[in-house]
Structures are given as C-alpha cells and as structure tokens.
Amino acid sequence: MNEEELLRRLRQAFQDEARERLESLASRLADLEGGVEGEEADQALETAYREAHSLKGAARAVGLTQIEAICQSAESLLAALKRKEIPPVSSVVDALYQALSAVENRLEGPPDSDPDTSIVCRILEEALVEAKSAAAQRPHQETAGAGPVSEQEDVPFPAAAPEPVSEEPIPTTASPVKKEETPPGDPRREIRTVRVDVDRLDLFLHRAEEFISTRLEMERHVRDLKRLLGELEHMKKRCSFAAKELRWLREAAKADGQGASGPAPSELRDLLEFVETSRESLLGACSRARSAVHRAEGMHHRLGQLVDDLMEGAKEVLLQPFSILFAGLSRMVHDLSRHLGKEVRLETEGEDVELDRRILEDLKDPLVHLIRNAVDHGLETPSERRAAGKNQVGTVRLRVLRRDAGTVCLYVEDDGRGVPLDKVKAQAVMRGFLSQAEAEALSDEEALDLIFRSDLSTSPLVTDLSGRGLGMAIVKDKVENLGGRVRVTTEAGQGTRFELQLPVSLATFRGVLVGEAGRFFVLPTPYVEAVVRLRKEDVRRVEGTWTITRQGAVLPLHRLADVLGVATSGEGAFSEDGCGIAVVLQAGGIRRALRVDAVLGESEVVLKPLGTYLGRVPNLWGATVLGDGRVVPVLNPLDLVRRSGTRTAVGSGKGAAGSEPDRPWNVLVAEDSVTSRTLLQNILTAAGYRVQTAVDGMDAYTKLCQEPFDLVVTDVEMPRMDGFELTAKIRANEKLKDLPVVLVTSLDSREDREKGVEVGADAYIVKGSFDQSHLLEVMALLL
Template identity: 40%
Template sequence: MGKKDEDLLIRLRTMFKVEAGERLKAITSGLMELEKELSSDTQAKIIETVFREAHSLKGAARAVNMQEIETVCQSLEGALARLKHGKIMLSSNLLNIFHQAVDTVGMLLFSPDKNPGEAEVLLKQLESLESCKDVSSTGYQSCTSSEIKEGHKPQTDPAGCPQVKTCHEIPAEDTPGKMNSSGSVKGISGKSMAPVQEIPPSTETVRIATSKLDSLLLQIEELLSVKLAAKQSAENLLDFKAGIDLWEREGAKIQPELLLLRKYLENAGKPIEMKQAGLLLAKVLDFIDWNYAFAKSLQNKFNEQVKTAEADRLTLDGKVNTLLEDMKKALMLPFSTVLETYPKMVRDLTSREGKEVDLQLHGKEVEIDKRILEEIKDPLIHLVRNCVDHGIEKPDIRELSQKPRRGRITIAVTQVEGTKVEIAVTDDGAGIHVEKVIEAAVKRGVITHKQAENIGVQESLALIFKSEVSTNQIVTEISGRGLGLAIAQEKVNKLRGSMSVETSPGNGTSIRILLPVTLTALRGIMIRAAGQIFALPTSNVERVVRTRRDQIKTVENMKTVLVDGRVISLVGLSDVLGLDGENNEDEKSDYIRLLILCYAGKSIAFQVDEILKEQEILLKSLGKPLLRVRNIAGATILGSGKVIPVLNVSDLIKSAVNINAKTSAMTVSTQENKPKKRSVLVVEDSITARVLLKNILESSGYRVKTAVDGIDAYTNLRTGQFDLVVSDIEMPRMNGFDLTAKIRSDDQLSHLPVVLVTGLESREDRERGIDVGANAYIAKSSFDHSNLLETIQKII
C-alpha cells in the first residue's frame, strides 16, 4: 500500500469511528426498547431498525478493512435475521448476547488491545444462534442456555436452517418494513402494519473537527475585547466632544465683549502709543475670532467623527454578537448525546447488583454548551451510580415496603431563566439516612462530635458532598470510597453551577444541578473594594442594597442585616479577600452598600465600597501556575485594556462562612473572661423571632444562646448551664410542650424555669402549657418586650 493509500485509509478510519459510534448508539437504543413490553408491530419495527444498523455497520467496517468488527457485525446481523424471521425467540439471554456484541464492537473500535479473546467467545455464541434448529409451532423457539454456552460450530448452510440473506439479497416484495402499494408496511408476520409517517429529509450537514470549532470560537470571543475597546473609544470621543462643546460655548460667551472692545478702540483717540496698542489688540482680537471659527469648524468635524465612531461601534456590536451567538449555537449539543448511553449503563449496573430499575429521561432535546456537556458527563454518571447502589432497594425489599419491584430513576433536564439549565436526578429508593451520613462524617473526621450534636438537616445533607464521606460499608467498583459526589460537586463548581439535595426517607432522593447554558461571555457587576476593582457574575447577585448602618445587628456573634424580612449574615468583601487597602467608602456616611450573593441556596450580604456598573465580560482562566486561586474564578479585560479579577461566588460564600465561624469562636472566648451574667436559652425556629428575642434580652444584660427546635435546645441544656428557657411551641422535630415536659422529667434540669412565648392562644393550649410545667405562657399577639422582661425578672 502506497503512502497516499495509507493516508486515505487513516482518514477513512477516523470517519468510520464517528459513524460507528453513532450506529452503535442506535443499536443500543433499539435493544433497550426491546426490553420493554411492546406490541408485535412496534417490536418488529425496532428489530428491523437494529438489523439495518448492524448491516450498515458491517459494510462500513468492510470498506475500511476492519475485519474483526466486520465479522462480529456479520454474526450479529445473522442472529438478528433469524430473530426477524421467527427462527429464535426474543429473550433476556438473547438481548444480553446482543448487548455483549455491541460492547465488543466498541472495544474493537476504541480499545482493540483490551481482552483480545472476548470477540472470539462472542462469535461462538452468535454463531450458535445461527445454527439453532429447534423451531416451535408458533415460530418462536429460543436456543437453550446450554446450547449458547457450548457454542455450536458455525455451518455454512446448516440443515433445517435456511441460509440468512443480507438486506440487498432479500427480494423487494419479501423485505419486511417495505411499503406496499396501499401505503402500509409489511411486517415480520407478513401482516400489514399501520402506515408509517415519512421522515422529512435532514438538513445538509458537514462534519467539522470540534478542535477547529473550539479554536474558531476562541478567536471570535477575542472580538468581544475589540467590541469593548470600540465602546471605550466611543465613550472617550464623547468626553472629548463634550470638552470641545464647552470650548465653543465659552468662546460664544465672550463674543459680545470682544465686539464692544473693538468698537471702543475704533472710536478712541489717535496717539501713536494708542495706535500701536490698538494694532496689537486688534491682532489679539483677530486671533480670538480665528480661534472661535476654528473651534467651530473642529467641532463640526468632530461631531461627524463621533457619529461615525458610534455607528461603527453599533455595527461591530451587532456583528460580534450575531457571530458569537451563532458560534455558541454551533457548539451547543442536546443532552441526548450524553444521556442516550445511560439506559445501557443502568441496565449493566442493575444486573450486576441484582436490582430492577426503569430509567426515565426527560428533556433530552435541551441544548447546552459542548464544553459543559463534556464536563458534566462524569458527575451525572456518579449520581446515577449512587441512585443504583445507595438509593434503589432490591426487589424483595421494595415489595416489603409496598413498592413496585422495579425501581425508578428519572433524569429530567429543563431550561430555567433563559440562561440556565437544571438537571434533576431523582430515584424512588430508600432516601438518605441523615444519621448514617453524620456518623460517617464523624468517623472520617469531617466534623467533630460536638458539631454533630448541633448540626441541622440541610447541613447534614451537605456532608454527602464531602470527600471520603460514604455510608456504604463495603467498597466496590461502583461506590463506597466517598469520592463520587465530592468529585461531582467540584466539577459543577468549576462550571459556575450549584448542587442541592432533597430527600424523603423511604420515598427517595433528588439531586438538582443548576448550570449556565454557556461558558463564554456573561453579564458582570463591576464593584470596588479596598480601592481595587472586581467583577462578579450578575447571575449570582440576588439584590443590590443600600441600607443604614444602624440596621446592622449582631446575632449569635455574627453581623447581620434585615433584608425583605430575612436576617442575612453580613461580611466585608475586603475582609473575605484579605485586603488591607484604604477603604474608599465614607465612614461618616449613614449608609452602606451591600451585594446579596446567592449560591446553592445560601445568601450572604457583602459590604463593598462602590458599585460601578453592569456590563458584558469575557471570563478568561488565569492559566499556569494560577490554575486555582481561592475566591477568584478568572479575569476579564475592560475596554480600557485593564485586567481585573472575576470573583468566584462559591468560594466567597465558603470564605464568609469560615470568617463568621472564627469570629463567633473569638467572641465566645472573650466573653468567658467577663463577669458571669444570667444565662437564657431562646428556642425558636423562626430566625426573625429568634433575633428579636435575643436582641431584647441582650439589651437588658442577659447572656443569650439560641436553639432552632426542641432537640437542639435539649442538647444545649445537657451541655451548658442556663438560668431560664424562653421557648416557642410550634417547632419541627420537638415542640415547646414536649421540650418542657422533657425538662421537667430530667432530674438535673427539672428546676429550670420555662417561659412559653407562642402564637397559640386557645384555652386548651394554655392549660396544656401549665400541665407540662411551664412557668409562664405569653401570647405573641399581646407580646410586649417589657412584659417579657418583667415576667423573667419575677421568675429568676
């Protein structure tokens, strides 16, 4: 073979890999459909489609001289032909062999050196199907498992088994799936099927290497910087024009005075000195006249230039935006390109685990940036594996729980807010056992025993995304190492996305991933902190707030601010970034500027010096050696050419939480050295009411600690010392009545006074409060802080 022929064969095989991958996906999809309960007509159509795909794949493999793949496809085609003509029966064993054939072709295609003997074993199984002689009276009889395992030797024309014809050898009138004159389709059994709607021809396409598209997109993205520079130039011209306009206006103002001066000089006396002075002054006046006329002319020319520059900017804006959007669309792929392989993956996993699962896919047509799709593929695999391994129970266990034997996993993709995509992976399994998660986290040292006692439900669920936290007792190839979800969250964070989890014990779990549609340009808010300019993605900015300084309150040793009725933690952006630069914000001002940033369901207010503007920015990675810088997502170039950092909202939220935790610890340490005050435990699930009660009591000199419900309160009571409990009644996990009763039944706590402050005002509720041992019962409708303080003073 000559050099040119070798080069041609290499190119052809490269194209063949792409074609083969698509045909294998089509075959796999058809085989997965055949596992469902279908009508005979539908089943016949699918078998015909799979048969044709196998035949086409065989021909393509022959064209590029890939003989092993051709041989496997030929045997697969023969087995499918026997199935099509009713010589063998469709069964799970048969489908397993077909799936194995697809896997073998994929292995020969992409990993030819892996398991070299696998193809030979498979061929024996497929050839044994071709050599089966037993045909039942109904026309469907499968080979026995022993026949398949023994592997009959292939025969050229086995007795009693008609030779299988390839598609082009079957006469047109006998070809299943071909339309007859009536417009119906002749099926496997020879009966007419319902007319099949003709598929419209697809639009003309051309294959382009994705690397070329990536390179082209990168170059187009650079035009965004040119667009911003053009905008900056136009703004500079506008400023310059404003200066010239001022020049012209000032010149116009002095014109009347100059005319009067000229007239005065013309009528004055005629001494020589006066005459010379007049000549000089006349020259000055002539220059001023010329200067004004020139400025007027320059202004006219400049106005024209400004109009031209603005028109050019608008044209460039439109072309760059259109070109960028078209390139984004060119690199947008439907989720089906990833999800279409999942049914087989779930099938393989469940058969290995001895489970039965139906996988439902919704929103496969939703399109997203190819780069995001490539990155999210592995996280989705981790989530699906977790559903199979941790979520879905085995059939017998599901029946005991009065559930269907077959579990259900749903992957739903929906487009939200126009610029984001939500992926929800849901199962109807056992749900997440929070106690086991906490136990695993403590065992791995992720949290301490003390933290485990006070941790909330959402914080507990967030632990599943921590590295090495796994509730699986046995490490398998599927799971058990505690890395899958940690890797998934890391990938999602890298894509500027977020993950959240919801679970219901016994009913299942849902993990939601929120991602941007594209990774290219985004809207950003320009801010100033500690004298430096930063950019923040607009999508993560919940609100921009200007509030009074006296609205800042300290709650549980952390700064907070009340926004729209919500108490939100407050930190300084410069503190989070560790900047010591001069604060440009006027400390004497009664107002401060805040950005409410939201990520993964958490909202924190960040104080900044100045909020400049919102504009389109192009996020660029920092590159080596700054591949990962805390709190920094990358950088962008302004129209002026200045490079500014783009902040990572996920990191900012985490850093802010850490700062608040340290501040809280330092404050507690400082308070230990102060004289002891009366200690009150406030138990309230509403953070607003909790903050109100805490502020009232602290302003009156009490030392206050808060709890979010009865269990949290009882834990605090067992580990701390308190002089009184102020509690709400309606709370999750343990209400105020039960908490009071538990306190009274505890020998160490039975003496502790309890004041119930609640919205329940009925006589029955009051009597129940007295029965369980409350010392006071205050209705919120008639609540007054002086009444509360007076009641407490009487009790202690």
C-alpha cells in the first residue's frame, strides 16, 4: 500500500472518530447550557476537554492542520473553564458551538480547503479574553453551579471538585475497550467492543432473516408429511376393511382348486400374493411415515427455537440507544433559538432505551421537523412568555418509554402557546379541504388531525425553517411507514405533545396472506381491523360508491385489484348479491374495506426492502418470500386507504391541487444586482416559468400595474423602493392584493423576518442559504 492510499484510509477512519467525538462534545455543551452543577458540571467539562484534546491529536496525525488549529483554540477555552478561570457564559458556549460547526464543515469538504479557520480561532480566543476580563471584574463572587448565563448577569463560578474519571460515550459504531462503572465492593466487568461496519451488520441480519423462510419451508414440509401420513392411514383402514374379503377369496380359490383336482390358477395366486405383499408394505410405510412425521416435528421445533434465538440476537446487534438519535439536537436547538431570538432549553429522558438502527435513521427527519416546529411555532419569545406569567426560557422535552416488549413511545413536548385550532380550521377552509360548516362541526381532536395534511400551515410566512405545510405530513408518513402511529394533544397557552408509537424492530411482522386476481399479497396484521364475509344486505351504493356498514359506520368498499391497478378476468364492479370477502383496513385514522378473492391465512413474514433502484413504489412496502419459495408483495396500508378514498382534496389558488396551468406562470423578478437578477431569471426560465425582470421596486410596481403576473420574486435592499415597500403597495392595491410575493434577501435577522410578515410577504428566503430547489419548491406551493 502506498503512502497516498494509507493517508486516505487514515483520514476516512479519522472522520468516523471525529464525528463520535463531536457528538460527545455537543452533548457536554448541552449539559453546561442546561445548567448542570457541581460534580456533574466538572465531569462534563472534563469530558469535553479530553474530547477536544484527542481530536486535536488525531487531526495532527493525519495532517489536517485547520482542524488541529480549531481544536487547539477550543481546548484552551475548555481548559480555562476547567480551571475555573472563567465561567461558562453564553458567549463562551456559543463560541464552542461555532467551533464544532467549523470542524464538521471541514470534515465534509476537501482537506484544508477553508480559508476562514483563522476567523473561527479568533472567535474562540476573543471569547476567552472577554470571559477572563469579565471574571477579573467580579473577584468576590461566591462559587456556584456551572450553568451558562448571559453576560449581563452576575456570573457564579462552579465549585471546585476532584478530578473525575471520564466516562467515554458509546459511539455509533464501536469504541475501544472501556471499564463499566460498578458500585464499590462489586466485581468490575469489562465491556468489550469492536468497530464493525454497519453494512456488515445489515448483511448479518438479512442472512439471519433467511432462516425464517427456511423455518416456514420446514413447516410446509411437516404439513405435507402429515397429509401423506393421513392418506396412508386412510388406505390402511380400507385394507383392514378388505381383510375379510381377502380371506374369503383365498379360501374360495383354494376350494376351487381342490374341487378341480388341481392347483389354483397362477394368475389368481399371483394376484393374492401381490395384494398380501402390498398390504404388508403399506403397514410398514405407515409406520415409517409416522416416525418421519415425529422426527420432522422435532426438527421443526428445534429449528424454530434456533431461528428465534438467532433473530433475537441479530435484532439486539442492530439495537442502538436513542442517545445516538438525540446527539446533535441540543446544538440544533441552541442555534435555532439564537436565530429566532428565543431562549430554549432541551431536556431528554430515556436515552438508554434501544431501537432498531434502521428505525432510528428514519426517525431523524421527523424528529427534526417536530423540534423545529416546537421552537419556531410552539414556543413564544421571552417577552411574550414573561407577559403570560411563564419562565422566559421555553422547554422542549424528549421522553422515551418502553411500552411493551415490541413497542416504544417517543414523546416530543413543549410548554409553548399550543396549536391555534381556529387558525387550523380557517386554513383548511381556505385550502378547500373542508367547508365552513364542516370546519365548525369538527371536534378538537379532529381539528388537530388537520395539521398532518400536506400544504396546510398556520405560519403567515414561508421561510427556510417552516411555513410550507409539509413538515407534519412528513412526520406522519414516515412514522406510519415504519409501522408506527402518531397522536397529538394540545392545550392553549400550556403547550403541545406529540406521541410517536414505534415498533422495536423491523425484521419480522405478522401478515395476512390474501389472494386477488390470480395473485398473492400480504397485508400487515396491525392494520387489518377485521375480515368480513360480505352479505347482500350489507353492500349498498352511496353516491356512486359501493359501501358496507360495520359497527354503525359506513365504509367505502373497493376491489383490491382496482386500487392496485391490476388487470382482472372478471368484472371490476360488485354484483347485486354482494357476495365475497372484504378486509377492513385502518391506517392514518382512515378506515376502508377492500374486497379480495380469498384470505389464505396469517403468518410471520420477513420484510425485504425494494432496494435503492426502485426507491418508493406506491402501495408497496416491500416483498417477502413464502415457505414454498414464492415472492409476494407486501402492501402499504396507508397508501391503500388513501388511494381508495372517495374524496379528492381541492387546492387553493388558480386551480385544483396538482393541476397544471393552461399557460406558463408569469413571474416578475425585482432585483437591482445584475448578477443576481440574471441568475434568478435563468433558474426560473429553466424551470418553465415565463420571466420578466425589474431593476428596483418602483420599476416592478409599474410593470405590475400594466400587465398581469402570477407571482413576484423580489430583493429587499433596492434603490427608490425596497422590497418591503413594494410588498406593502401590492397588498394595498385591490387588484394585486392576492398576488404571491417571495422575498429573496441577504437580511437574516428576526426583525427583518417579522417585517416581512407585517408587510404581507408569503415567503422569505435568505440568500446566504439560497438553494434553487428551495425557491422552486416554495413557488410551486404558492402557485
């Protein structure tokens, strides 16, 4: 191996180590920011200091000098905190968070490619100097806890404590051997871990899952043997019944032979000998078949135990604690709260509860959406909280509880203003989801379910953080596609709680095998409410749709083949006699009945993903292999109940949701910079929009009054008339007041965003984080 290849591998290993240490550092900073005191604060500082020191040494070993420099400055700051020379004021914690972000950015890009390392180091050094200066001005203060405070307050110092033994965090892959802390007097147990690629663990699980198919096949062989034994036993009984006739035939043949003074005919003698031999062979076959069945049943029982033990072990190998999912969230809350001008504390509980790694990975996006929504929409500003008699620091709490052996509950709670149900109903009416009368008749629980509808948001402004109405829909879809459920409760002025019920593992589940149109499909058992025999009196047409009545409720009835778009040899419509079988599904709060040709039974199945080439296929979760080797699709109940729905949502704006306009959308771009104006024009033209440009707000308003446009994209800082003024004039004009306006600007303060809301803008996109796909997505939403 040459030196270049060796360095490449070392840097790859360094990236894995660095991410583990950064997660540990972020957790320790979250502890300091959360106000831990005494020994706990000292231990957090000790761990953070050692992580920064180790990361610095590892970066030096692989020649990443910029990361080494940042870690050196961070280590100096942490050393001063550790020696009690400075208190953990908010400016110090903020500087350390910036250092973490800088290291992460350099891990993603080419080595030593960022010229701003000196800026980050200077921020850390200035934070150290300012904190020392502030500490020197307060020499007589008493020592106290180590929680972060603002520079305007009196800053207590943490009390000195003995040097603690650092407790290494459990990494996402593995770590060196570490000692587990045990009570005094108890023997110390070593936990040995090795670093294993997660792809190998996935392969191990998939190979283990194959044994489930082997067990199912063995089960089928046992059934076949029992069936064969039954047939042999039946033949044995018939032979027993014929024994009397055989004796009579033998005696009759013997008598005929003696009467004729000669032997019996050779043909009859051979036939009797064959029958007798066959009878003896049948008796032996029955005995051997009975023994074979007993042996097969024993093998099936032992194989079942081995497979269960193997699968349990495989699942445990892939189980990881929620602490891995929570890592990094404290920094996200910190950055988001600073960005929005709020004070937020993140609390976690139950981080040691374990879940399938694949579920944890798919939970990242939903959890980020829920936390971002809580901080952005749920929690009030400090002044609003003080006015409401609350602590000015808002709280977002994550709690994990093990409900039973197969279910985990994740709670995401905040103590904010709660969900404004009146605004939710108003948005649903405006979007065409409900009529005004239907909205007024909704219960609070039914109104809360509306927040999971796509394109519904109570935010007055679409920003890079929220307002597009997609976040809650993504949460619900992700969780339900994992086989879980989402519940939400809220109380005005007190806060909101989301409860996510999740399976512990994705490896196996119970499934109902159904036959339809000459094919076989599997429906996950948790979503099958019932299997019903259709009767004539239960099946009726209501407004052109077949329905059945179950437990007092009228449910739409569709043929599974029609929902899947599968060709059938028979009629697609239902006959008047209403005969047949239906499976009642319940998913996402929706109940539907699907008619099938047959229900063939229920068994344990192994879900096989579709793979990266297919991605997401409507109506399908994946596939499974039956005991006889047949590959059968596993259906997605959530897609089935939605696609079989009888109501089509109507979108807002100029047409039905999802409809295409009869002509290209006319868009006006107002931007005084030639470069930015040309860039926006090219992006929008390539996306199919018809674009005109204006050099400032005055020019844009003049064009708006002369010809129709469907949407305006405007900068804020422009001569003669800025973007805020342009938006205000558009809203004041009776003919233009409903025209969507998107502000694209470099102004990123909370005050500027609030001003955008005040003047009536529909979206606010910051140029510093500009992403053309984000702009196009927002425009598609508004149009």
